[in-house]
Amino acid sequence: MLKANLALLFIILPFTWMISGQFLFSNGDKILVIITVIALITTLFKYGFTPFKKNIINNQYIYLLIILSCISVIYNYFHKSDIINIRSVLCVILYFIFIPLNIISTRVITYSTLIGSIGAISFAFWQKNILHLDRAVWQLNAIPYAACCLILMTAAIILCIIYKDKKEILTISILSAVISFYAIILTETRGVLIAVFSIFLCLFVYVFTTKISVKIKITFITILITIGALGIYTTQNRLIHDTVQGFSQYKQGDDLSNTASRLAMWKAALLLIPQQPISGFGDNFEPAIENLYHENKISSQLYNLHLLHFHNQFIDTTVKHGIIGLVLLLLFVFFPFYILKKTEYSKENKFAIFLLTFGIIISGLTDVPLEHKQVFTLYIVFIYLFLKKTHSVK
Template identity: 25%
Template sequence: MLNKRYSFGYLFVNTAVSIYFLSIFLFKRSYNIAPALLILAALILFITSKERKNIFKFNNEQKTLAFSYLFYFATLAFSVLFHHGKLNELDNPSRILLFLPIIPLLVNYKLSFHILIKVIPFSALLAGVIALIQRFYLGYEQAYSNVMHIQGGDMAMSLGVFSICISLYFWTNKNKKFALFILFCALMGMLGSILSTARGGWIGVPFILAFTLYIYRKKLPKYFFPILFSAISTFVVIVSLTNTGGIIDRINAAKADITQYVSSENTSTSVGARFDMWKASWIAIQEKPILGWGKQGIYDKKQELAKEGIISEYAASFVHNHNQFIDDTVKKGLIGLIALLFVFIVPLRFFISNLKTDNPELLCLSSLGIIHVISTMFYNFSQSFFSHNSGNIFYFFLIVIFYAAIKVLKNKN
């Protein structure tokens, strides 16, 4: 009986996690399916299991992670109450608290490292295929419009850089052919990001690649680096020469936007609007640095600044400020910024603490966790990534997955 329960639980949690990665870009809000299934399963396990006290007992590391999630949500709840905001502002962020019981569920039923490192590259491959179909067969201007193209582009880039890390794992474990296939999957994920036209996802890639190669520098033969460099260089050259996804046009547009903004010729551009929003936020933060303005308060403040000619009306029309760090600070004050930093620093510290290991699986998972945190931080510099449900789920749910996978490995060893 116990073996059957374990077998079903093992299949269920690993299938659910696989569904999440493979369904991100399939249709609108398909990324909600797997987390909802796992939350429901955790609830059922808590109600029915006689060993729930042991199963759902958090260790110190998990308690610290739970505190960071709770603190992040609590600052938002306080801000909404203090600034008389709408309760629906708590809808998306409140869901991250439901991810916490998933950790013991995944640990108890043994989230599989080997399934995880195979499904991630396949999801990157699928992301690239979907982007190609949407852009060149269906004729979409931007890939991933069903999940908001900037969010989709960022998530596709994450899947791509995850896959590069996984390819290094397989290469160092003498599975070179599969490593090369996964490298191809990585490039497909990155291509998907390019086809989304989301420029913010490209900024952190050089830093992420440098980190990944640094981690594996002693485990890789010298001839591997020319292979990787050649593959990435060829990919970049082809994309640039063919202007795939309009990448050159997007880069030139960004340059033109900056020039027009500096000369005050036209500030109502994509980049110009961001500069204006950040300018307005800086003005507002100086007036209310501790508790911020709230969502409606900063919107009204931007309207006021637009009437005074300090920022454009176009910039004033945005609800969020296309930078999560600035957005949280101006809406929730310095307390909100601290809470945001907590949800990055706490898991980052945990993943870094597991880097010093001779276990290749643990090294791979820890690296994936670090890549996930750092890449998401980069996305948040030019986009309010957590202002969208897709971003909340992608970041906080994957933190839970990597946490649990590391815990399973440690218990096994």
């Protein structure tokens, strides 16, 4: 019995780490590699290749990830730039191909999400309220960290909807959603906050148009409006005042504020794209930025920022990887809807994929969430899970 439980722990651990610890540590993906290898060895000894033979058949999302990985390797060879994080995505591919998926039960997903949420709020609370650090100097980048919290919150909400009749799952999922939402509030990340409130609006429409009892509708909508109002009230200075002020500064030629700098970055990116429209610049776009500066097409303030990306997932991808990269990005984001169309899924599962995709798209309008390995891993794991039609509660 001890040996069996230990083997089960080894197999489950990488999954729990994917949606909890890997985004709380800067080297979380390296730890993921180690525990994934242990899980794969344990699986091979316990189950052999039986799960692999079952999982590899008709697994279109995994096929997509494999194709994107191969393209990324080829692109890296020519441009020294990765389209996706190979280390993380290979861990996900190998893990979900070799392990028996029934081991990742609804209870495992639910409690792993709770662990991730607790870890998220603990980190944010420690950085902001104990160390009193400005978000710009947090030990982890607050923006992708907030995007991870957004995915956890969305997944927890979806679990509430799908398993509303399972008291344990519902209770734990509500707790996870609230905790993750509070963690996002602490980050004061505007792009993610806008994504949160957009998701709340989608939930409002979903509940209002779904055939459930009036009592449940009123309760859910009341909770949603209350939490949303509290969130807006808490972050109104950051969300509204700072944004309006940033637009004003941009009009006056000041590119130093967060809002103004983003507008200036998008303008610079749109000037760069026509120069390398097909394959993009890779990560070596700094000489082109320097040329724009010498041609007086961008300000010295923007030039001195030494840009790593352009704070928009779609614009940034087009600059770095060209039209080819943009097409691959759109394929990656919208391919799950093709799977949903070709296969019979419940309304709840379809809504799950929509909410996760919608959240990452809205976040991607002001940042590059999918460029961060932690966000990318968390996103593909939950997309993959909700593309599976059923999860047994064990």
